[in-house]
Amino acid sequence: MSQSSTLSPAPAAGNRNTIGRGAAPLLVIGAGPKAIALAVKSSVLRAVGFDVPEVVAVERDCTAANWLAGRGWTNGRQRLGTLPEKDLGFPYDCTAWGDARDPVTGEIARRMAGFSWASHLLDRGLYARWIDRSRPQPSHREWADYLEWAADRAGLRTVIGDVRAAELEDGGWTLTVDDGTAPRSVHGCGLLVSGPGPTAGALPADGTRVLDTAGFWKLAVEGFPDGVRNVIVVGAGETAGTIVRELALGQDRKVTVVAPRATLYSRGESPFENRYYSDPTGWAGLSEADRQEFIRRTDRAVFSQEVQSDLALTTNVSWEPGRVIGTQPADDGVAVEIAYGGRHRVHRADLVVDATGGDPLWFTRLLGPRAEDALWAALGGAVTRERVERSIDPSLAVADLPAPLHLPNLAALAQGPGFPNLSSLGLLSDRVLARYAPGVHTDDTTVAEHRPGTRPAERVTASGLNHMDNWGAIQR
Template sequence: MTRSSTPTLVVVGAGVKAVAVAAKAAVLREMDIAVPRIVAVERTAVAANWRADGGWTDGQHRLGTSPEKDVGFPYRSSLVPRRNAELDERMTRYSWQSYLIGTNQFAEWVDRGRPAPTHKKWSQYLRWVADNVDMNVIFGEVQRISVDSGANGQRWAVHTADQCVDGDGLMITGPGQPERSILPGNPRVLSIAEFWHRAAQCELIAAERVAVIGGGESAASMLNELFRHRVSTITVISPQVTLFTRGEGFFENTLFSDPTGWTGLTLDERRDALTRTDRGVFSARVQEALLSDDRIRHLRGRVAHAVARDGRIRLTLSTNQGAERLETVHGFDLVIDGSGADSAWFIPLLGQDALDLLEIGLGGPLTADALQDAIGYDLAVTNVTPKLFLPALSGLTQGPGFPNLSCLGLLSDRILGADIGAGTEPDDTADRATRRSDEHQPVR
């Protein structure tokens, strides 16, 4: 057994975070800086969640974040002493503006007032970056994640239906699967994917009473789409006391792009900031549309139970009234389950060895809250080796920009600056991740 000269970082999901890390790694490699080999394992396509076939959008809605917050933003690298300015300059070759220039769209975009791109256009940008850095993507749905033990330590093993990809580090991205709903298979209850599939097919919804479950951006995007459909009333169900508007001023935005002072805040201060700016809130643009539409109502509560009865879907809502819990029942003709992404969607995929590894590192049961509290500076779970990077769960401990699009350049710095080590491999074989990925051409 000999030590592999280059460690491998396996990324589950070929979305925006995977593209950002692959781009930064490619630039560092050009600068003769040692970086891990990046291998992404993707179910369908690069940037699929920004397209209609990904299930999270119809591709025609506008990006809520400024497109200038691209894969290198905020271009304030700290990985290479005395060469960070060079690194940032090289990264601008993969910026949003460079994409527009390279595809002859820059002048038109400027002349139109720099509009927010559609989700589909954003996916085209990400695919352009992935193509230009020869991002290594293995296509297959992850079915199990385990830990393999070798002579020189442990490595992650990501299993699809027909192959296994080994890595010295593992990064898990993505919001999970949009097909879930409170009543699967019932035609009067739509999952996020089912709703956007109908929207993409230009199939108008006709119903008297429609309920949308969720108070975050997934629900907000669907409300924005519902305005054009033939519905009489739209009731938004969320646990918040009202539908809050996301803070989008300079000071709020700075928290996302510059997390320097984040760890100096108390946990209560951090939670309050997240509540005001990121979790369970609607963008100002969506709120403005809500104000002009008198079909919108709000019900406070969490859905405790759902049942189909007499041609309707009856939802039991649970709310806290002081020290007591109150339950009420409401009937709807159509329910859209937009309760949002699940940042811990991957836990059911973990094998017993991986579960044991994480529970030992956490010092207790594996839960989303426990993982969230344990995310360190490098966006990995502390006290766990090999490294497990969970940027979607890093907002509370490291800053609100890391789980989303607001500081992708800093995210790639944190992850590529981590020491993920290198595993072992037999003398007469190549690294399994490399061998298997060689069967696929770089994404085009």
Template sequence: MEAPKKEVTPVRLAVIGGGAKAAALSARSYALNHTVGDRPILIDIYEAVAEGANWSGGSGYTSGHQTLCTPIERDLGYPYVSEPEGVKRILFERFSWSAYLIDQSSRVHLDWVEGGRRPPTHADFAKYLTWAIKHSEAEVIKGRVVGLVESSGKWKINYRPVILKKSESLVYGHAKKSAESYDGVVVTGPGPASRVKVSRAGSFVFDGQTMWSKLDQVRVALDQVPPKDPDMPIVIIGAGGTAAAILAWLAANGQRSRNFIVISTQPAFYTRGDSVFENKLFNSRATWLSLPPKVRAEFSDRLNRGVVWNSVMGELSGIQRINFHYGRATQITGAKANARVSYLDAYDRSIGVDASVVFDAIGFDGWWWLKLLSKNSLSKFGGREALEANEVMGDDLAFNPSVWKLPPLHAPLQSSQIGPGYQSLMSLGSMASCILDAYLTPSDL
């Protein structure tokens, strides 16, 4: 007579945000649960809008029509190495980009290959993410997370559930606490756009997060050329990927001949290509860890912050009148028919530039999730400054217990010291492996 099997308590993780990282984690948890170990890893995704929303074109951050810059072969399971064979097979057969296309129809995959394997649009990528999450065993909880609360060595999630979809917007209910307790939390997503202070210039000012859902208003503002100065420039604040995407949209929508000023602490757009030499570092862990922390930070910044892919730069090549002003924008004020951008130059002098329209693209707050913690929780580890120090993050992309006195919190966006590809789409499979494999025991493998 067989001895009864011992009941195993599953690992339960909460992922905040239903984008690419959530999809990769969901795919890997499915593969692990169906191949190795007896202790399942359960994923709950807390998503405020919809799976893949930030890529869809309906929720800001993009129009959805832009082309994905990261090669799509770097999909949810990439790079498919150093895996137990069964995990690798499930990831590729069930969750790869090719599997997604074939699931639509064999003709879709055929057309993609014979059409030259063209990069998908952001909206197409959003559909892929949605498909992958739905084909996994992850549970999606629709709601806006408003707090992370420590409870008996685990996490509880405070969130406002979606209670109604009213026209184009969602209505959220009162905050409630999650029914489940979580062994760990994974925070994902770019966070809200960082914004320069604006005073009385609303109809002429747009930001890199919300402008994509206000394109009709953008077109109206662009058509209102100040009669006294028809050559008044369009001002872009910032010189990273968001700024370049905005300029590319403007160039493609009849504004190519306008006068542009870019205000930034970069003197130009820094380009990013698909280099075989850089790519080797994304999945060569030993080589990466042999580099000193300063070099790792410089390399990650070079590829992930304030850089523009060559494919986007090609769309900007036809813009003739564009000038860079070195400085840090401090305020945007409005007049009757235009706006004025104030900035501090390299010598801390205050400079003002009149603008017909302003696009604020200074970036996003990658530490947005700290606002979900209580003051008491923040006091346990010293806040952001303590977490920005070198060697405070482990191989599982969670902050080390020597500094972090709370349950495990995995923060891929802050993981540049561990690997250069976990912040972006470059190594989604490796990112998921780092986080989930830490919850396996030796007997699972």
């Protein structure tokens, strides 16, 4: 398992000796794929001489928790919706760190390959068996095993606890963390928010007849009551898709999907769409209307082709166009009111699952007064999803803040559709870490500037060669 740290109590006023002073790390809320991809890339870059920060994840549960049963997002048996070859290093284009002919660039790619999905299977003695089975999609539990393996190999440092507050301080970010004993604080040079945040939705969940995503997967692990035969699922994204598949195929329940549009669309997936996920070169040159349409067609309110193929095997699924505007108890079930085309209709179900997803701005509830004021100033007004999405710079951070706040989950519109998901974790880590490397600049058209065939010595400092030794400074 990844290493955890014991932090010092949060300092009293006037005594700001919090951990992380000196060689401050990059902080990540959540120890999932994005944090692990950053930790892997950071360890590789520091090994070849780049001065980039160590990565420290703050996690309330455990590494890769959202991919494990009982944590609110899966039962562990669901299949990964992304190709496993799109792993922590994908797309393995390391030219952000030098010319393609530079031996150092090749060394980065070689070292990154040691953290690939294939390397994980080789290490476990499972590679040939996976190939012989025609390379099936791994389950979420198998993917979690891969993530845990990579986190251990990269030496990801994990602070266990709930983040209660995030404040701009001393040129960086300070997180207040509650580990169940006393509030602690950790300081970093930058902050990246990963993961979907707390499960939420459009309907108030009651924990019995109306469930949110976490409530559904908890029930899926514990077992469905025999009396629950007809279920309404609200939502048409991938979260809803996996829930519908589990209900219809795994639990043999009748499912009605309520979605805003006329049918259940599949994700657009061809070399033309996929290219922008792997390599967003030229993305910023598209009109905003085209970028919005692309994201809507390929990533939002659509089921993956794998889910659609599975659902084609059953007659248990139907759909209703419209929006759920209310629910109320009815004869040991739920009456669901749906609005569409100016008309209202009522459907009855034994159970309703609200799978419309979480609030992408959930992190704003953590911000302290300085951070909140700075974010308002950077956005030019109130914090809205639209303003944040348009503010994201090439490092996937909000532009014009005193210290970087990286928000890859909101970076699709400005920087490319692959950053919120698992489609380009290697590129995501390049974009973020280049922000902290002297002389390295990256966007969708340029690469780092240094001569081919030469070591990027102008970007290397002694601290970069021995950065792993700095964890002691973090724990002061």
